[in-house]
Amino acid sequence: MLADVLAACKDESPAWQDFAARAAFRAKRYAAVQERLIAPDGSFPAVGRSIAYRCGAFHLLAQAALRHALPDGISPAQVRGALTAVSRRSLEAPGTFDADGWLRIGFCGHQPGIGETYISTGSLYLCSVGLLPLGLPASDDFWSAPRSRGRRRRRGVERPSRSITRSDCRTTKTRSHEDNTKKNISSATLRSDPRTPQRHRGTEPQRKRSRVKAARSFASCSVRVFCVFFLLLRVFVSSWSPFFFEAAHGRNQLSLSVMAADGAFGSSTTL
Numbered sequence: 001m002l003a004d005v006l007a008a009c010k011d012e013s014p015a016w017q018d019f020a021a022r023a024a025f026r027a028k029r030y031a032a033v034q035e036r037l038i039a040p041d042g043s044f045p046a047v048g049r050s051i052a053y054r055c056g057a058f059h060l061l062a063q064a065a066l067r068h069a070l071p072d073g074i075s076p077a078q079v080r081g082a083l084t085a086v087s088r089r090s091l092e093a094p095g096t097f098d099a100d101g102w103l104r105i106g107f108c109g110h111q112p113g114i115g116e117t118y119i120s121t122g123s124l125y126l127c128s129v130g131l132l133p134l135g136l137p138a139s140d141d142f143w144s145a146p147r148s149r150g151r152r153r154r155r156g157v158e159r160p161s162r163s164i165t166r167s168d169c170r171t172t173k174t175r176s177h178e179d180n181t182k183k184n185i186s187s188a189t190l191r192s193d194p195r196t197p198q199r200h201r202g203t204e205p206q207r208k209r210s211r212v213k214a215a216r217s218f219a220s221c222s223v224r225v226f227c228v229f230f231l232l233l234r235v236f237v238s239s240w241s242p243f244f245f246e247a248a249h250g251r252n253q254l255s256l257s258v259m260a261a262d263g264a265f266g267s268s269t270t271l
Contacts, residue, residue: 003027003063028071031064035074038082042089051107052119054090055130058083062132065142077145080133087130103127 002023010020037044044057051057064070065079090096095110097103103124105115136142 003067003069007067024069027060027064028069031061031069032071032074034058034061035079035082038086040085042085042087044086046107049116050119050123050126052105052115052124054107054124054127055083055086056127057130058086059126059129059132062130066132066135075145075148076140076142078148080142080145081148083130083133091127 006016006020006023010016038058048057061079062083065076065083070076070079090108093106093109095104096106102121104110105112105119105121105124107114133142138144
């Protein structure tokens, strides 16, 4: 949306032109990042707060395709395949729509727990911004170009032939535990073997110098701690001593008053 506003108003002032150029550069860079976030099966990392918008998270990538502003190295057909995979993965999941055909809160299906306080049924339809390339004509390269296998599949990262099951996880965990056990046994055997060279700990003078250095460091730290404690004690005494002196003086005055009152009472009784 910011790209549309700047495209319409950038000629109003030189400052807006400069800002529009920087915003266009950042938009192209982020469009490349978004294209790389999409896996061959249409899945993508759920980051941010409003993940209930589903495929609407790729608004910028769809708008870059609509405005013919894709970054270098990314073809329109490649973006078409990526957005199609994302839309199908997020909108064709079971539980996405209710019995009346309305979208339900969720990321891939119905997960009401991910909805923020400002999320409602109406806001879920921001997923439609991922369908902005529908505004392109049928003759555009976005629709007419042959299908592209995508960046990751060109690099050889294909979708697995079968899904990973729980038994595979248990087998992998067991194998990993066995490998770690073998490594621990082999390392213990090497340490116990007298033919295995032990770690070099230095000569006796070197160890003695290390101990002396450690003792000096400890003594220096102790002296610093004592100095800090002495300074804090001095500050405490200097700040609270007037209060104690005033309290003692007040107690002395009270004692003298009591004594004077007792003397006056005693003299009146004698009379």
